[in-house]
Amino acid sequence: MSTNDLLFGVFPYVAGALLVVVTVIRWRFRPFSISSLSSQLLESRRLYWGSVPFHWGLSTILVGHFVALIIPRGFEIWNGAPLRLYLLEATGLALGLWAAFGIGVLAYRRFTNARIRAVSSTMDFVVLGVVALQIFSGVWIAVGYRWGSFWGTSVFVPYVRSILTFDPKPEYVDPLPFALQLHAFTFWVFLALMPFTRLVHIITLPLGYLTRPWQRVVRMRESPAVYHPASEKPLERQH
Amino acid sequence: MRVRAQMSMLFHLDKCICCHTCSVACKNLWTDRPGAEYMWWNNVETRPGTGYPTGWEDQDHYKGGWKRDEKGRLKLTLHSKAGGLGKLFYNPSLPELEDYYDPFTFKYGDLFDTPQQEHQPTAVPISKITGKEMEVNGGPNWDDDLGGSDVFARNDISLEGVDDTVRAQMEEIERVVFNYLPRICNHCLNPACVAACPSGAIYKRGEDGVVLVNEDKCKGWRMCVAACPYKKVFYNWDTGKSEKCILCFPRMETGQAPACAHSCVGRIRYMGVLLYDADRIEEAVSLPDDELLDGQLDIILDPYDPAVITAAKASGIDDGWLDAAQRSPVYKFVKEWGMALPLHAEYRTAAMMFYVPPLSPVMSTIERNMVNLDLDAERVDFELLDQLDKARLPVKYLANLFSVGDEEPIRKALRIMLAVRSYKRLQSVDQSIDKTTTAMLASAGLTEELAEEIYKLTTIPTIDDRFVFPPYHREMSIEAMEDVMEHRGMAGFGALEAPHRGA
Known part of the structure; x- marks a missing residue:
């Protein structure tokens, strides 16, 4: 088995298994440890310039990647007209640079602010490095290997789809430039790190908030006869 | 019904009498931990004053509580539900640590370990967060008894609508007036913190109305901190979770009064x-x-x-x-x-x-170095019953x-x-x-x-x-x-x- 097979054929499954198993274990047995670990209380101004571009830039791009993965044909049709291709590429690059600016500010903040330094764990720095590498390699691809949204659907999507369909084809990645290999590999590392680090807060995106009633009343006693069905609940089990 | x-x-x-026994009882019982040093689930503030955290009543700034729109419907001041999710990554209405104070202790060890020298060693203040030396410019009860001060009293937004001449009298140093306001979580019937929590971690107990944060469900989105108009939900910077007054429910469940109430010297x-x-x-x-x-x-x-x-x-x-x-x-x-x-x-x-x-004493004015109580001579027993406008x-x-x-x-x-x-x-x-x-x-x-x-x-x-x-x-x-x-x-x-x- 070549290194390429190991990194791009086997490791993605190791990362995926870690992601699922460890996340479930952590959610089930250590729910107290799951938090966004916000540090806005300790430092606010730089967080604004870092956190907002970073989160919005990165999550929008991530959604774009998913769309490309799910409906590559749609991308191809969209990119049929050059103007639309330019528009998509420019938007992607702008978002990438925006996210890069954000993580730059966040890294600066984490290294230079005494309070943030004091509450940073080693894993915080590891996460920062991996995510920065991910964004950096993405921007590198966008600049150095232009029109990724055009060639990506035929060059890159088949590889990711092969992983997702449990029919890994790591050889698809072998001939690709280093920047693309780096971008793909750091994503698997990102997934593997997620359950062990603060990144786990991604899965807690509280979309349920949109539909839940404003108030929550919880009863400590088991007497369902008196619950008001619309707004009261028995003490729920976390597990 | x-x-x-x-x-x-x-x-x-x-x-x-503003002795702070309540605050200390609470602090010793619940918030004497890393990340919680700056929290005072129970605090006593001097009023008029800006309170703790500074200026907590200024809802134009902190966006706490609820408001009624033109059609008479109730709206959370902080955000709509979708708007709340949009502010997960940065919440502009959140108080900063400086609005409370930077928690500190002193380097007591220096008093013992400093080698012999000409001058006595001092215990310098160090931050409880960074452990580094710091200059203390805020702390618990920093506003204590500063009823007439420019910094605290004059900035009390509840003075709005108080007559200008009365305000001037209040500020004159001889007539400094203040009272004390102990505050804990109000365990509201329509709590804004519960409504603002994206994770649904905060709830009101059906049996006794105590409002609690489920620490396992809390993900540290900290909307509750901003939404509570009384600023009585706090973010623990060490655990990444929000915490608040629990009304000492473990004590109440066993028939004892909450620590703050039980320890109250003035009863x-x-x-x-x-x-x-x-x-x-x-x-x-x-x-x-x-x-x-x-x-x-x-x-x-x-x-x-x-x-x-x-x-x-x-x-x-x-x-x-x-x-x-x-x-x-x-x-x-x-x-x-x-x-x-x-x-x-x-x-x-x-x-x-x-x-x-x-209650407060009668407002006095000073004329020719004599205190004039502004009351008719018949009733100099500080009788304010019918003259409440003369209360200080x-x-x-x-x-x-x-x-x-x-x-x-x-x-x-x-x-x-x-x-x-x-x-x-x-x-x-x-x-x-x-x-x-x-x-x-x-x-x-x-x-x-x-x-x-x-x-x-x-x-x-x-x-x-x-x-x-x-x-x-x-x-x-x-x-x-x-x-x-x-x-x-x-x-x-x-x-x-x-x-x-x-x-």
């Missing part, structure tokens, strides 16, 4: 059950500003009313709780006597902690704090207190209760029996008069059937794991 019970606390401000705190109509909360907090106070007091139900008793039993409230509700000292002060009011009802959260407003603490100011700007409820409460005081003075010192006295009592809406009752509960109550706790029947709670340890994480404090900022 859907009856629910609420454990409610009452603060008799006329008795508060200003009372606790008891209030019954309220849960179906009418939304209606009550959606009323226009001038009807808000009455609306909130109106949904508190009479525990002697047979209809209420029937409805309460149907809602699962047992006889022990009904009995406690009938003996509740809080119910007496709030509903029977009309002496106690909630803090800032205009925040529309239906706060369930109540305050008896403080402007009625308007108290009204801004406790009655949505309406002076009438404040006047009523102060007149009752003054009438009881005059009555007892005439009875015990002058020993002359005559028709004038009973007329004076009647003018404050009192009879002699009522005055005696108020006097007793105000001045010489026993601990059992002040704290009336219902039997909690913990044996019937879910906790009794399941692993108690497992439920600690859901109960607002503590955890099964060491609470440290993790990976």
Whole structure:
């Protein structure tokens, strides 16, 4: 088995298994440890310039990647007209640079602010490095290997789809430039790190908030006869 | 009618001496931990003043509480639901540590370890967060007794609407005036923190109304901190979770008063059950500003009313709780006597902690170095009964704090207190209760029996008069059937794991 097979054929499954198993274990047995670990209380101004571009830039791009993965044909049709291709590429690059600016500010903040330094764990720095590498390699691809949204659907999507369909084809990645290999590999590392680090807060995106009633009343006693069905609940089990 | 019970606390401000025993009892019990040093679930602030955290009442800045839109609908001031999710990554309304203070300790070790030198060593302050030396420019009770100061008193937003001449008098150093305001979580009926929590981690207990953060579900989105208009939810920077006053429910469940109330030196705190109509909360907090106070007091139900008793039993409230509700000292002060009011009802959260407003001495002016009490010579016994406008603490100011700007409820409460005081003075010192006295009592809406009752509960109550706790029947709670340890994480404090900022 070549290194390429190991990194791009086997490791993605190791990362995926870690992601699922460890996340479930952590959610089930250590729910107290799951938090966004916000540090806005300790430092606010730089967080604004870092956190907002970073989160919005990165999550929008991530959604774009998913769309490309799910409906590559749609991308191809969209990119049929050059103007639309330019528009998509420019938007992607702008978002990438925006996210890069954000993580730059966040890294600066984490290294230079005494309070943030004091509450940073080693894993915080590891996460920062991996995510920065991910964004950096993405921007590198966008600049150095232009029109990724055009060639990506035929060059890159088949590889990711092969992983997702449990029919890994790591050889698809072998001939690709280093920047693309780096971008793909750091994503698997990102997934593997997620359950062990603060990144786990991604899965807690509280979309349920949109539909839940404003108030929550919880009863400590088991007497369902008196619950008001619309707004009261028995003490729920976390597990 | 859907009856629910609420454990409610009452603060008799006329008795508060600002000793901070309550704050220290609370701190020692609950918040003496990393990440929680700056939190004061119970604090006592000097008013007029900016309080803790600084300027917490400025909702234009902090966006706490609820507001009523043009169509009379209730809206969370902080955000819409979708807007709230949009601000997950940065919340512009969140207070910063500087709004509280940078927690510090001192390098005591230096006092022992410094090598012999010419000058004595000192213990320099160091930050509890970074461990580095720091300059202390804020701390617990930094505003203590600075009633007349430019920094604190002048910036109190509740002074709005107080007459300019009165303000000038308040600020003149000889006439410095202040009172004390102890504050804990108000365990509201319409809590904004619960409504703002994206994770749904905060809840109100159905049995006793205590508002708690489920520490296992909290993900540190910290919307609750901004949404609480009283700024009584705190973000623990070490664990990445929000924490708040738990009304010492483990103590209440075993029949003991919360630590702050139990330790109160001035015995200003009372606790008891209030019954309220849960179906009418939304209606009550959606009323226009001038009807808000009455609306909130109106949904508190009479525990002697047979209809209420029937409805309460149907809602699962047992006889022990009904009995406690009938003996509740809080119910007496709030509903029977009309002496106690909630803090800032205009925040529309239906706060369930109540305050008896403080009396203050008569305003004096200085003429030719002589103190002139501004009273007619016949009545120099500081009699303010009919001259409340001469009280040092402007009625308007108290009204801004406790009655949505309406002076009438404040006047009523102060007149009752003054009438009881005059009555007892005439009875015990002058020993002359005559028709004038009973007329004076009647003018404050009192009879002699009522005055005696108020006097007793105000001045010489026993601990059992002040704290009336219902039997909690913990044996019937879910906790009794399941692993108690497992439920600690859901109960607002503590955890099964060491609470440290993790990976």
